[in-house]
Amino acid sequence: MGREELSISVPSPFRCPISMEVMKSPVSLCTGVTYDRSSIQHWLESGHDTCPATMQVLPSKHLVPNLTLHRLIHLWLLHHHHSSLNSPSSSSSSTAALISSEQVRIFVDMIEGDNGGQLDCHDYLAKIVDFAKVRDENRRFLAHSKSFVEVIVSFLCKSREIEVLELVVRVLYLIMSQKGVEERVRGLIFGSNNQKYFSSICLLLRDGSLSSKIESVRILESLASDSESKRGIAEKEDLVSVLFHLLNSDNANTADLHDAILSCLIAVSGSRFGKSKLIRLGLVRVLSERLSNPNTKTSTAEKSLNLLSVAASCGEGRSTISEDSKQCVAAVVERLMKAGTEDAVAVLWGMCCLHGDRKVKDVVVKSNGVTKLLLVMQSEYCEGHVRRMCAELLKVLRDGFKSAASGGLGLGRYETKTTHIMPC
Template structure:
């Protein structure tokens, strides 16, 4: 396995190879006047290129000559600074980044030390600051070049992990998600296979990054269906919830599944995978990402199979009732929607009794009075729940679903 080189102290840009970004040991110059590390430019030329990576000029000759003056300067600098120590952010100039972009865009490159190092340098640069991430995101051709690596066949997992880390780092920048959506779901659909591969085989970190990127690019119904119908993808996401315990991973996967749960067939498939039981376990765990799980449960509850599965899991109904008013406004509304689906729409008597035992009537009243149900539909669901839950309790209630005030009578 290739290991990433450790970061070194910031050095003059002139001393760095535009391809590898490492300090040059054997600098050689092309006919364009640009200097590179010998091994890096030799590999570039051996791959069939006839251009200068930094300037994209066509080379009149592929010969290069040692840059002895630069080599002497580098040696003097290295002697005066002593052993190199870890340091702050690396620096990328426009010219250097242009060379790196051209290098990684080469479709023949699948795995070698230079490709790995080039991506690793970009990751280190992106991690250093938001300004660096904006620089990368706005650099012409950068996003498409990185996605292009993801789209290739037979790329080693270490390279794919670096690509996904880069995409995750720059995705919050303006316009990047839209670019990724277009490149991954519209043009380069093999990218989904690479993302699925990382979800299956990657490190914990790359699994989290892959789930986050996947969820972020589900921007319209077509892309959501495309991803959800990708053979094995939903199964892999579900398996991560059942086999992994990391909260950050669960949070990313739940968010991704919420984005993908747009059709009845998708929701039904998630039910068949046993997702209701996994969500129940999450809701019962005080340290878990319960709000994301509850959001997904509210999506599942909109299909008949989902309502049936929820009603058949008493612990699920009880957990939802217990969490009312204990989280955000949105989480409480999701909880109301789930209870309404099984208690009112499905009319499950066992679920109704389970909610009553968890002080459900008082909680629904409190929700209606507290401003948690500002939306008309949420007020209607609360009203419907009060009707079915108050039956047999000997309490008559009149309420106006257009207000938040409940008046015992």
């Protein structure tokens, strides 16, 4: 439906006498004439003291919201939309394809102009989501529409209805990759008192559908692109706690959610504060459990190892890994040659070579780590710094042979098993 066709079908009382557009926030002057708020405010602020329609001098410039007309316009828009969907000519088309850019603009205007909270915005948001799902051109239209991002993000502050929040997150997720949207959303959320925004996201993570949880987490990951936003997310104790709780859930249907959470935590851990916070909350334990679970899918294991290598880069993380070495290090060794080989080698190298942790060395040996490291070196994927780390690991572990007789690591039993593939 184009702009001309829509204009013809608009009842005249719904049009602003000044702009001739559908009123999004109808207000009445003391003369009884109703205008769209933005149009009459511009008229009055330009120095006029008369009613544009009657030209009467105004004894008062007070604007009274016309809530009845506002509600009638809202009902008309919904009825007009449903009628177009039920017409014979539209029976072969999808619902989303029948929503025009002009209709969406009116939907957004109505939501933005609902200063009194008189409208049920769920239907408008649902239609906007339908529009955004169709094609990239529609998503660009929304992203570049004046104040659209600001209007949508505002719902994270003013609504506590799960159904509304799910639609808000859905449309944000759909347009997040459009040019400039990520920066605008980040500026809105982190440029203010942002507790309400994150409270709504926490609510979705607890009670929302699986898809809305995944989309919420991916939006968080997109926002964590600089040190300030990484720290800002990490500081939200409730938010990080909910993410950890979800990561601990062991359900086959949540594998994609686990992947999304791990990607988000990798992004958040980019700041020193975020890294320390995550470790104190039990990051190493959670990752150990993921890596030890044989049902963990490959992508989840790879991200777990990546995050574990981040934890191993600071003292708190290394101390925790050492304390939990029986489960954590054994799980890392088990994942060699299966997933995330580079990160797995990096964790072992950091603990054994860089920091000489004897407990970790012992677990590596007892878990048949020497043989697996040799196999890694023989694989076609082992190149450059990974090969060098493997060689240094083997050297450090091999040095344990010399102290075996005096209570060392006792590596002698591995010598005859691996000499046929020992590196040159």
